[in-house]
Amino acid sequence: GAGVSQSPSNKVTEKGKDVELRCDPISGHTALYWYRQSLGQGLEFLIYFQGNSAPDKSGLPSDRFSAERTGGSVSTLTIQRTQQEDSAVYLCASSPRGPSYNEQFFGPGTRLTVL
């Protein structure tokens, strides 16, 4: 069965450009999470979706970051006017139900490098 997929696997961009990162959760999973893993640091929570709505956006580091989810499935994380400190691995996870369900299934991540 298909797991969580993310694209692209790697993205190199120039400072100031916009980037879009995509996440395809496991079919039927209603909850979707975005995390960021910076070099030498732990993962940090960015945003959580339940269906198409985002009850918690508290982890988004600045207003340059936004995310949407359509059809209760695919999610896109957009970073505008990228900065070098945005360089990180961006991980997406999904779970069958809401946050009361324990296990999250992770994708392979997108490695973003901002030059």
Place this chain on the structure above:
Amino acid sequence: KQEVTQIPAALSVPEGENLVLNCSFTDSAIYNLQWFRQDPGKGLTSLLLIQSSQREQTSGRLNASLDKSSGRSTLYIAASQPGDSATYLCAVRGDSNYQLIWGAGTKLIIKP
């Protein structure tokens, strides 16, 4: 604010040894604690999840313990194998929200 620390940051041992990875957290009001494995270029794999009411969980050669009062968890790996080489991450979910707070990980290398 919850903080999660993992020690050591890196560990290299010969194949066959038993080993212990440590995770500590500052706020004992947790909902659960999870251990994950991360392989280069791949996603995170959940290894063990311990509810706040539990003391330990076992899966194959892996055993995770939880001591909430002292803010500590250990992951015990028995009879280590080269295939166990990976980064092991500890994550804590708080009582009041569902966000996972992560440690920085322990990079484990098992030498053949």
